Amino acid sequence: MAVDELDTRILRLLLEQPRTSVREYARILGVARGTLQARLDRLERDGVITGTGPTLSPTALGHPVLAFVHIEVTQGHLEEVGDALATVPEIIEAFSITGGGDLLTRVAARDNGHLEDVIQQLNRLPGVVRTRTEVALRERVPHRILPLVEAVGRAASAERR
Template sequence: MDDLDARLIDLFAVEPRIGVLEASRRLGVARGTVQARLDKLESTGVITGWGPDLSPDALGFPVMAFLTLQIRQAVADPGAWRGGHHAVAAHLAEIPEVLEAFTITGDGDMWVRVVARSNADLQRVIDLVLTDPAIDRSTTVIALASQIPHRVLPLARSASG
């Protein structure tokens, strides 16, 4: 990534509807250069999408929590229950309130960010998560306030220089 890539990312992050032609005018480069850079940033996985950022709170899910899961490891016997991180991740992907899941080091095996409509609804979401027999145990912490929302733009700005 160079300075032009960083300026291009910054411009589209601030004004996602700007368009390639206007971006080329503002950056002082050819339209083809902007399009080629955007194509390269997409093909290399730097830009992962162009969709709108959604607010779970505005969608009616103001409660956010983080679950730490302890997972039984997979069993090789085909007649036995399934297990392991990939199977649990597939289970979690079926639950709409699960926003993210990460395999982690430390006291747990997987960290899961979930949302719910209320604290009572959070119990329903946790119960859904725990229906997978590969999950041995879980702990939950509820987020009280967001201090720094998910962001990558400052990282992109620092990566170019």
């Protein structure tokens, strides 16, 4: 899906001012409300915009320890283990990966003891061979998407020239 300059401006506003109304977005952008709504609908339909909910902090929820747990899985059990991971509330994300392991999970825990309990729970899942854990010390680049949006918009503008 091609993202043009207006799409980029819309996405920037959504990221920077997520609680603003569509009418106000249209006023800021200098476009008709119907034009903006059509663009938003297309961006959602094309999967560019995937949600509108708030971003929550595991730390503020009492889970300040962040760890990345690599999971090695018995061949043929990736789906089964993936489904089991979805039942562990401390797992924030899980991905199939290449390299050293089969799955990579992001885990939030209350403290190191709680993290150990979660890891032991993962090790007991049928199909899990072993785990390897890395604890995050400090976030250096917070989750972000705006720089990518802007780069895509610049590339689309350059292609049209």
